[in-house]
Amino acid sequence: MIPIIDVSPLLAGATDAAAAETTGAAIGRACAEHGFFLISHHGVAVELEARLRAAAAGFFALPEDTKAQIAMARGGRAWRGFFPVGGELTSGVPDRKEGVYFGAELADHDPRVRARLPLHGRNLFPSQVPALRGAVLDWMAAVTRLGHAVLAGMASGLGVDAGYFARGWMHEPTVLFRMFHYPPAPADADDRGWGPPMASGPGTALTRTRVSRWGVGEHTDYGILTLLLQDEVGGLEVRSRGAWVPVPAVPGTLVCNLGDMLDRMTAGRFRSTPHRVRNVSGRDRYSFPLFLDPAWDARVTPLPGMAPPDDDARTRWDRASVHVHDGTWGEYLLAKVARVFPDLFRDVIS
Numbered sequence: 001m002i003p004i005i006d007v008s009p010l011l012a013g014a015t016d017a018a019a020a021e022t023t024g025a026a027i028g029r030a031c032a033e034h035g036f037f038l039i040s041h042h043g044v045a046v047e048l049e050a051r052l053r054a055a056a057a058g059f060f061a062l063p064e065d066t067k068a069q070i071a072m073a074r075g076g077r078a079w080r081g082f083f084p085v086g087g088e089l090t091s092g093v094p095d096r097k098e099g100v101y102f103g104a105e106l107a108d109h110d111p112r113v114r115a116r117l118p119l120h121g122r123n124l125f126p127s128q129v130p131a132l133r134g135a136v137l138d139w140m141a142a143v144t145r146l147g148h149a150v151l152a153g154m155a156s157g158l159g160v161d162a163g164y165f166a167r168g169w170m171h172e173p174t175v176l177f178r179m180f181h182y183p184p185a186p187a188d189a190d191d192r193g194w195g196p197p198m199a200s201g202p203g204t205a206l207t208r209t210r211v212s213r214w215g216v217g218e219h220t221d222y223g224i225l226t227l228l229l230q231d232e233v234g235g236l237e238v239r240s241r242g243a244w245v246p247v248p249a250v251p252g253t254l255v256c257n258l259g260d261m262l263d264r265m266t267a268g269r270f271r272s273t274p275h276r277v278r279n280v281s282g283r284d285r286y287s288f289p290l291f292l293d294p295a296w297d298a299r300v301t302p303l304p305g306m307a308p309p310d311d312d313a314r315t316r317w318d319r320a321s322v323h324v325h326d327g328t329w330g331e332y333l334l335a336k337v338a339r340v341f342p343d344l345f346r347d348v349i350s
Contacts, residue, residue: 224258
C-alpha cells in the first residue's frame with residue numbers, strides 16, 4: 001500500500017515543530033520502504049491545477065502538424081518542446097505517449113545559457129493555446145516551492161537538519177517539467193509487447209512508427225525528487241517489495257517518488273524505485289511530472305557515514321549501479337538523455 005502523507009506541517013507558515021518532525025519521520029519511512037508516496041494538503045491551488053489540465057488538453061487536441069511547430073528539434077540545446085507518440089525511448093523501446101518538455105525559463109543573457117549548458121534556456125509555447133504559458137510557469141513555481149518543503153522533511157527523516165539539501169547540491173537546482181498524453185494501449189499487442197503501428201508527427205527528426213503497448217516501460221527517475229500530478233485514469237505502477245503495485249489516483253494528492261541521485265546520496269537507504277505506465281482504461285491519460293534535481297555542476301556523494309550496498313547493480317532493473325557514477329549531475333543526466341532521444345541528442349547536443 002502506497003502511503004498518503006499530509007505535508008502541511010512542512011509548508012511555509014507552519015509553526016508546529018513536533019508535527020513537522022513527525023511528518024519527516026513518515027516521509028523517511030516511505031522513502032526507505034517504497035520510494036513512492038502520495039502527498040496531501042500540499043497547498044497547490046485547485047484552480048491552478050484546473051488551469052494546467054485545461055491548457056494541456058487543449059494543446060494535445062491540436063492537429064499533429066500544429067503541435068510539431070514547437071518540436072524539440074526547434075528548442076536546440078535547451079531541450080524543450082513537443083515529441084510525438086513513439087518519439088521517446090525507454091530501454092530502447094518507443095513509448096506509447098506524446099509529450100512536451102519544459103524547464104526553468106531562462107533569458108538569453110543568463111550565465112548558464114551564455115555558457116551553452118544543455119537543458120538550459122527558453123521554453124517553446126504554442127501560440128494556439130495562449131493559456132498554456134502562464135499555467136505551466138505558475139505550476140512549476142508552486143510545485144518547486146512544495147518540493148523544497150518536502151526535501152526539508154526528507155532531511156529530517158535522514159537525521160540531518162532541514163536546510164541540508166538547500167545548502168548543498170540543491171543550491172541552484174535543475175528544474176524540469178513534462179506534460180504527457182498517453183493514448184489507450186491496444187488490446188492486440190503481439191508477444192513482444194508491441195502494439196499496432198502509429199504514425200509519428202511531421203516536423204520532427206523522429207519517425208518511428210512501432211511503439212510499445214507500454215505508455216512508458218520500467219525505469220527509474222534520474223535526479224532527486226519527482227512530484228507528479230496524475231489524472232483519474234490510473235495506470236502508474238511501482239515495483240515495491242518484489243511486486244508491481246498500482247499507485248492510486250487519489251483526488252487532491254500528488255505522487256512523490258525518488259530519483260537515482262537520492263539513492264546515491266543515501267547509499268541506497270532511500271531507493272529510486274522502478275515504475276512504469278500502461279493505460280488500459282480505454283481513455284486518454286494525462287500526467288504532469290516535475291523533476292527537482294541537483295545543480296548542474298554538483299557532484300553528488302553519499303552522506304557522511306553511509307556506504308553503498310553491494311547488491312545494487314544486481315537488484316536494479318537495468319543492472320547498472322548509480323553508486324559507481326563519479327561525475328557531475330549534468331554528466332549523469334546527459335548520459336541518460338542520450339538514450340531517451342538518441343537522434344535528437346546526436347543532432348543537437350553532441
